[in-house]
Amino acid sequence: MKELQSEYQCAINLVIDLIGGKWKVLLLWHLNEGDKRFNELRRTIPEITKKMLTQQLRELEGHGLVKRTVFEEVPPRVVYSTTDFGRKLQPVLYGMCQWGDDYAEKEGIQMNSCWTGRDFMQK
């Protein structure tokens, strides 16, 4: 699992270590909509592989942003949810989204977003 540094020059680099990479913000996004099972997430994000899904969820869990609940059944049932601290990141994600959307619009980049800053503004 990805280890955080023991010291950072800038808090933003810590944030990037926590939520950077190809899948984490997407996972946090979908988990903020509500708790989800492993294969539910796979269906929601069909491009992610099992390996990456477990790996990224385990890191989010290890860093305290996501909670993993195992029900001892066969076949197994595992439910993922965001922690309180993970949920505190939402406004930050909104801010990033809005700026990113402005950039995308300015540069003509297509946004097939599950969610955009613009959506948020309208709510």
Place this chain on the structure above:
Amino acid sequence: MKELQSEYQCAINLVIDLIGGKWKVLLLWHLNEGDKRFNELRRTIPEITKKMLTQQLRELEGHGLVKRTVFEEVPPRVVYSTTDFGRKLQPVLYGMCQWGDDYAEKEGIQMNSCWTGRDFMQK
């Protein structure tokens, strides 16, 4: 130079492509304090190598977040500054910093920050 994707699932992934990596937010941070020359940045961030500094500045420039001004002199003089659009990112960086600082405090991670969210709150 790092090419952006032509399409993103989530604006946040675009933002991470724009400011992710080891050096960019640090560079944006220092350039927001005021325009700086190449070797001035090297002195401000002694750990960065020339190669990474040019590379990262060139990407920030290519993505329209930083402006590069060359004065045709010998020895050369090159001044870097943030663009208007780059400056619009500041509040987002603040938000990220504050959340990152909370995380660092909670987890006992040391912050040798040029700047922290806490500083901002006191201003």
Place this chain on the structure above:
DNA sequence: TCATTAGGTTACCCTTTAGTAACTCAGTTA
């Protein structure tokens, strides 16, 4: 007896990112 289920793990490989060290350019100073 065999396949199916959910939620993984493992070995292997390729690509991207970051770092090192040497080299360049043209004019100024010693």
Place this chain on the structure above:
DNA sequence: TAACTGAGTTACTAAAGGGTAACCTAATGA
């Protein structure tokens, strides 16, 4: 004539990140 200046470039190497395909578990249903 040689060294120094600022702002780089280049070739090479090491490390991190991401992807593929095969395998595992224990109970259930056909």
